[in-house]
Every structure is written in structure tokens, then in C-alpha cells.
Amino acid sequence: xxxxxxxxxxxxxxxxxxxxxxxxxxxxxxxxxxxxxxxxxxxxxxxxxxxxxxxxxxxxxxxxxxxxxxxxxxxxxxxxxxxxxxxxxxxxxxxxxxxxxxxxxxxxxxxxxxxxxxxxxxxxxxxxxxxxxxxxxxxxxxxxxxxxxxxxxxxxxxxxxxxxxxxxxxxxxxxxxxxxxxxxxxxxxx
Amino acid sequence: xxxxxxxxxxxxxxxxxxxxxxxxxxxxxxxxxxxxxxxxxxxxxxxxxxxxxxxxxxxxxxxxxxxxxxxxxxxxxxxxxxxxxxxxxxxxxxxxxxxxxxxxxxxxxxx
Numbered sequence: 001x002x003x004x005x006x007x008x009x010x011x012x013x014x015x016x017x018x019x020x021x022x023x024x025x026x027x028x029x030x031x032x033x034x035x036x037x038x039x040x041x042x043x044x045x046x047x048x049x050x051x052x053x054x055x056x057x058x059x060x061x062x063x064x065x066x067x068x069x070x071x072x073x074x075x076x077x078x079x080x081x082x083x084x085x086x087x088x089x090x091x092x093x094x095x096x097x098x099x100x101x102x103x104x105x106x107x108x109x110x111x112x113x114x115x116x117x118x119x120x121x122x123x124x125x126x127x128x129x130x131x132x133x134x135x136x137x138x139x140x141x142x143x144x145x146x147x148x149x150x151x152x153x154x155x156x157x158x159x160x161x162x163x164x165x166x167x168x169x170x171x172x173x174x175x176x177x178x179x180x181x182x183x184x185x186x187x188x189x190x
Numbered sequence: 191x192x193x194x195x196x197x198x199x200x201x202x203x204x205x206x207x208x209x210x211x212x213x214x215x216x217x218x219x220x221x222x223x224x225x226x227x228x229x230x231x232x233x234x235x236x237x238x239x240x241x242x243x244x245x246x247x248x249x250x251x252x253x254x255x256x257x258x259x260x261x262x263x264x265x266x267x268x269x270x271x272x273x274x275x276x277x278x279x280x281x282x283x284x285x286x287x288x289x290x291x292x293x294x295x296x297x298x299x300x301x
Binding site: 017019020021023024025027028029039040043044045046047048050051056057058059 | 214215218232233234235236237238239241242244245260261262263
């Protein structure tokens with residue numbers, strides 16, 4: 001298992017440090033329970049993938065993404081928040097009872113809005129101090145919609161960004177939301 | 191790393207290397223001992239942090255030793271890392287002094 005995990009590192013890194021990492025990992029996981037060992041393996045896997053993708057904290061790209069992540073998260077949250085607001089306005093403002101509109105809702109659309117809401121909630125959690133759980137929630141909302149072509153989940157580095165950047169990201173995201181007025185969709189002529 | 195506060199794992203790794211050079215597993219064990227088992231670094235997080243500290247010039251590879259036919263790096267605090275750790279210790283001590291002073295003031299006010 002350890003050998004397989006280390007094979008995920010880039011060849012040069014593996015040649016230089018692979019055996020050392022295998023030995024340390026083996027020693028560190030020797031007395032662990034099976035679930036704890038799986039978590040340790042997942043951590044090693046994540047490190048290998050970060051090094052392979054050039055997003056490890058030691059690389060310039062990794063540092064850039066660590067700084068950019070709160071802003072990307074705020075931008076994603078604003079985008080999703082606006083979408084949810086427009087959807088809600090489209091539900092409430094047209095004439096007729098809301099219940100009648102709800103009856104004709106498309107399942108995929110509901111799921112899409114739920115995922116958007118998840119991104120907003122995750123961003124709020126992350127930008128108000130609990131970065132990792134917040135990013136986890138937001139990525140759950142972003143990951144099932146790769147067709148969106150918005151922010152790739154990988155850009156939310158696992159390195160916790162400096163806390164001073166998070167309010168700044170939240171404020172700039174909020175400013176973006178204020179600048180874009182939300183309107184209910186115009187009623188169709190029919 | 192900025193001049194604000196260091197992330198906890200980085201601070202603990204530098205602390206583990208403050209009095210002696212150590213290899214990866216020994217550093218992890220030292221961090222466990224320092225924190226009374228509160229922080230148990232996993233391999234990926236440990237090597238990620240060590241790579242970052244190496245890239246920032248806060249630690250250095252002192253030597254490579256061969257144990258059981260296998261090479262492993264022995265890390266040591268670099269001069270910049272020692273300087274940074276001293277600054278961090280001073281910052282933490284100043285915060286602790288202020289906490290004690292305010293707690294004492296609060297206790298005196300309520301007495």
C-alpha cells in the first residue's frame with residue numbers, strides 16, 4: 001500500500017525522498033487502528049497529489065493558490081448566491097401562489113440550487129474562521145458541477161490561507177454582490 | 191510565512207529542531223511529546239511542512255544518514271529559522287504576559 005502511494009509522487013521527488021517517506025509512514029502508522037491508518041494514507045495521498053500537481057505549499061503555485069483561494073471562494077459564493085437569489089425571485093414574484101410554482105419545479109434545477117446554496121454556506125463558514133470544514137462544504141457544492149467551468153475545487157488549497165486575507169476576500173465578494181443588482185426575471189409575454 | 195503568527199505545525203517543527211537536528215520520524219515523535227499527544231502530525235502534513243520550511247530557508251538538511259541500508263535526511267534549524275523562532279517565542283511571551291496582567295487586573299477588580 002505504502003509503495004503504491006509513494007508511486008503517486010513525481011518521479012524525481014520519489015527517487016529523492018520516496019524510500020524515506022515510506023519508512024517514516026510505516027513507523028508512524030505501525031500502532032494505528034485501521035480507520036486511523038486509512039486517514040494517514042489519505043493524507044499521504046493528498047500530499048503526493050499536491051506535489052505532482054505543483055500545488056504543494058513549497059511551490060510558488062501552491063503559495064499563490066493559498067493566497068488566491070479565499071478570493072476564489074468568495075467569487076464562487078457570490079456567483080452562486082446571485083443565482084439562488086434570482087431563482088428565488090423568479091419563484092416568488094410572478095403572479096400565482098408559490099405552491100403552484102413549486103409543483104412545476106424541475107428536479108435537476110432544485111438540485112442545482114441546493115448545490116449553489118451549499119457553496120454559499122461553505123464560503124461563509126470558511127471565511128468566518130473555520131477554513132477546512134467550510135472549504136469541504138463548498139467543494140461538495142462545486143464538485144458535482146464540473147460543466148460549470150467555474151472555480152476548480154483544486155484551487156482551494158489545503159494550506160490554510162492567512163486569516164487576514166479571509167475578511168478581505170469576504171468584503172470583496174460582498175462588494176461584488178452589491179455591484180451586481182439582482183432582479184426578478186421579466187415576466188414572459190405569454 | 192508572514193510576520194504575523196506562524197502556523198502551529200510550522201512552529202512546532204521549528205521547536206522540535208531547536209535543540210538538536212532530527213530526522214523525519216524523530217521530529218514527529220518530538221512534536222507529539224511537546225504537545226502531550228495533542229498534535230500528531232501525519233506523514234503527508236509533516237513532509238509538506240518540512241518541504242515548505244526548507245524552501246523558506248528556515249531549516250536545512252544537515253546530513254543524510256544511512257540506517258538499515260536506507261538513507262534518511264537529518265534536518266536542522268537554519269540561522270534564519272533560529273532567528274524566526276526567537277522572534278516567535280518573544281511574541282508569544284509578550285502575549286502571555288499581557289494575558290496574565292489582564293487576568294490579575296480582572297481578579298483585583300472583582301475582589
